[in-house]
Amino acid sequence: DTEVTQTPKHLVMGMTNKKSLKCEQHMGHRAMYWYKQKAKKPPELMFVYSYEKLSINESVPSRFSPECPNSSLLNLHLHALQPEDSALYLCASSQDWGDGYTFGSGTRLTVV
Amino acid sequence: AQKVTQAQTEISVVEKEDVTLDCVYETRDTTYYLFWYKQPPSGELVFLIRRNSFDEQNEISGRYSWNFQKSTSSFNFTITASQVVDSAVYFCALSYSGGYQKVTFGTGTKLQVIP
Numbered sequence: 001d002t003e004v005t006q007t008p009k010h011l012v013m014g015m016t017n018k019k020s021l022k023c024e025q026h027m028g029h030r031a032m033y034w035y036k037q038k039a040k041k042p043p044e045l046m047f048v049y050s051y052e053k054l055s056i057n058e059s060v061p062s063r064f065s066p067e068c069p070n071s072s073l074l075n076l077h078l079h080a081l082q083p084e085d086s087a088l089y090l091c092a093s094s095q096d097w098g099d100g101y102t103f104g105s106g107t108r109l110t111v112v
Numbered sequence: 113a114q115k116v117t118q119a120q121t122e123i124s125v126v127e128k129e130d131v132t133l134d135c136v137y138e139t140r141d142t143t144y145y146l147f148w149y150k151q152p153p154s155g156e157l158v159f160l161i162r163r164n165s166f167d168e169q170n171e172i173s174g175r176y177s178w179n180f181q182k183s184t185s186s187f188n189f190t191i192t193a194s195q196v197v198d199s200a201v202y203f204c205a206l207s208y209s210g211g212y213q214k215v216t217f218g219t220g221t222k223l224q225v226i227p
Contacts, residue, residue: 042203042217043157056214088155097207098145100159101215108155 002027006091006104014112015081021107023074023091032074033101034066035090043090049074081111114139116206116218124224125194133189133221135204141165144208146180146187147215152200163187194225 004025013019023032031050035043047066048056054066063085065077074091088108092101115138125131137146148160161171163180171178175192191198204218 040220042220045214048214090157092157098162098164100147100162101149101157102159103149103157105154105156 002102004091004093004102004104006089006107008107009105010108010110012110012112013078013081015083017081018077018079020078021076021089021091021109023076023104024072025093025102026072027093027095027102028071029093029095029102030071031094031097032068033092033094034074034076035092037088037090037106039087047076078109081109083111086110114141114206114208114216116204116216118202118204118218118221120221121219122222122224124226127196127225127227128193130190130192131194131223133191133202133204133223135187135189135218137185137187137204137206139206139208141208144206147205147207148178148187148189149203149205149217150200151203151220157203160189191223194223196225196227199223199225 007022033048034046036046037043045058046060049068052068052071063080067075086109088106090106091104094101117136120134123131144165146163150158150160161178168180168182177190179188201220201222203220205215207215
């Protein structure tokens with residue numbers, strides 16, 4: 001299995017809702033990432049997990065809460081989002097820092 | 113500071129033409145990695161190639177080739193005999209030892225291959 005699977009593919013949520021994005025990989029990669037990508041922009045790093053521990057938080061607002069329940073799973077919990085948080089949320093994994101990332105197909109999030 | 117510059121915002125070519133995507137990077141680290149990713153309209157980023165700072169050998173993979181030149185801090189990507197399926201946004205990226213697991217992406221070059 002050489003894939004990163006993200007669910008759901010599309011999500012529309014209100015500003016008072018709580019939702020979660022899910023990411024799964026079975027390649028044994030030790031690092032997992034959340035990226036946010038706005039239209040016509042490059043991906044922006046949000047969080048890095050290494051060996052299931054949060055190693056980098058790029059000053060992301062607390063309305064985004066990551067969780068790594070085990071080495072294969074990565075969640076992103078969303079609460080009280082703003083319309084400007086609408087974007088493509090990408091999950092990725094890699095074995096080491098110098099390796100190319102394997103990205104999931106992303107979740108297109110719309111906040112209304 | 114680490115920086116990746118892709119000066120070409122959009123390129124259009126006719127199918128079967130060759131096209132080169134430029135990438136210029138800045139870093140003070142001596143150990144770093146350079147990458148190219150492809151993002152088709154479907155949205156998923158696809159890893160194409162990695163080069164480390166100590167390996168300046170050029171690489172060819174089918175219709176794709178990469179030219180890494182440390183002297184000019186460039187890592188250019190050439191597609192030979194372009195095809196419609198090559199239409200995508202291409203990102204050059206830099207990962208450096210001083211910024212563990214941080215990757216700096218360029219702004220991307222949108223390539224449109226016209227049939």
